[in-house]
Amino acid sequence: MGMASVRDFFEADHDRLDALFIEFQTLKRKDYPAAKENFKLFLKGLTRHIVWEEDVLFPLFEEKTGMQGMGPTAVMRQEHRVIKGHLDALHEKVRAADPESDDEENALLHVLKDHNMKEEEILYPAIDQSLEAGELEKVEKAMAAIPEERYACCCHAHPG
Numbered sequence: 001m002g003m004a005s006v007r008d009f010f011e012a013d014h015d016r017l018d019a020l021f022i023e024f025q026t027l028k029r030k031d032y033p034a035a036k037e038n039f040k041l042f043l044k045g046l047t048r049h050i051v052w053e054e055d056v057l058f059p060l061f062e063e064k065t066g067m068q069g070m071g072p073t074a075v076m077r078q079e080h081r082v083i084k085g086h087l088d089a090l091h092e093k094v095r096a097a098d099p100e101s102d103d104e105e106n107a108l109l110h111v112l113k114d115h116n117m118k119e120e121e122i123l124y125p126a127i128d129q130s131l132e133a134g135e136l137e138k139v140e141k142a143m144a145a146i147p148e149e150r151y152a153c154c155c156h157a158h159p160g
């Protein structure tokens, strides 16, 4: 992956996911199959992003700060649960190829925007600051070692 910093890498992933979501929204009333392709990539990418954070980044921060079950990562984990709830609701609509999903999209974006901003402005820089020599490579390796089954989702298993 060759990441320059946690903040750079994860911010770029937020941007990539935002772009996929906008594509889904732009296409959903014109070409649903094409919109769905973007949604699949978004769903898988966001699920992977959350796994990277919860399995690799947050434990590292919690270990360094001694803040387990409290502090910023506890808040971020809680927000991930809310994000996943909205994501599931939207996924149901996509499964039914129902473009009337503005409410689900807005609910998701509302939480996600604020969540990403807090990570980019506060949490990622704090993690970057705490990293010692060689630890960024360890983060990359740990991320790469996560098996795809952890974030592959049913959208990939059903056709269309």
Ligand SMILES: [Fe+2]
Pocket (backbone or CB within 6 Å): 050, 053, 076, 080, 115, 119
């Ligand atoms: Fe997050």
Ligand SMILES: [Fe+2]
Pocket (backbone or CB within 6 Å): 010, 014, 049, 053, 116, 119
């Ligand atoms: Fe994130």
